[in-house]
Amino acid sequence: MEQIFFYIFAVIAVVTAIAVVSVRNPVHSALYLIVCFLQVAAIFILLRSPFLAAVQVFIYVGAVMVLFLFAVMVLDVGKESFSEHMHSQAIPAVITVAGLLAVAVWLISTGSLTAPLGPYTEEALSKNTEVIGKALYTQYIFPFEVVSLLLLIALIGAVVLVLKDKGRGAGRRP
């Protein structure tokens, strides 16, 4: 049963991901990306991480994609006016992707992608959110603070970047 659901989610995720990079209209791209993110959230649930699934839906589907759609519509870049076909980069790009896939297949087939088992048991991990919360506020408190500072910097940086022109104009007045 789990396998069937995994394949459903995986196939939809891959198909929509291909659609994201291949359709011409950025708005359609963004909508396909939303579907892809929802499939990824479902895969997080298959991995017994409901907290991650909720965060994925809130932040990616809620915040990030709204930002993207907002940018697409504010900038009015609708359908691309410039011709966009497979251009001179196509062959190097295909070679790069094929090389990446070859490395991936080699890594997976040799089974070298592994690590020592962690300390948690199955039933401890079934209370996933509680375990994450405890780890986040004890073991990982320093990265947590750093990342919150990073978010603050990003917030201020975004505001400064967008308001730059107005700020300069106001500053010139003596």
Place this chain on the structure above:
Amino acid sequence: MTLNHYLILSFILFSIGVAGVLLRRNIIIVLMSLELIFNSVNISLAAFAYYLKSITGTVFVVFNITVAAAEVAIGLAILVAVYRTRKTVNVEELKDMRY
């Protein structure tokens, strides 16, 4: 269901994202492809966390999502600033450091 299933899915999504970054000229779609890459990495981290019975991968996904949100905010702010001065989102026309 084994770890390899999730890793293969993650690698496929990663490759699609890299292909999008390399092939598309619209900077918005390049940013969306970057989000796809972030997501593929998140899948593999969560899969490792589940199959290795560890919490590190899960915590790292939370940090990863935070960094991705910050990246999108800054990226789209830069995009808006660039579009105001250059009136284009074509990556191939955005090749000068100063305007």
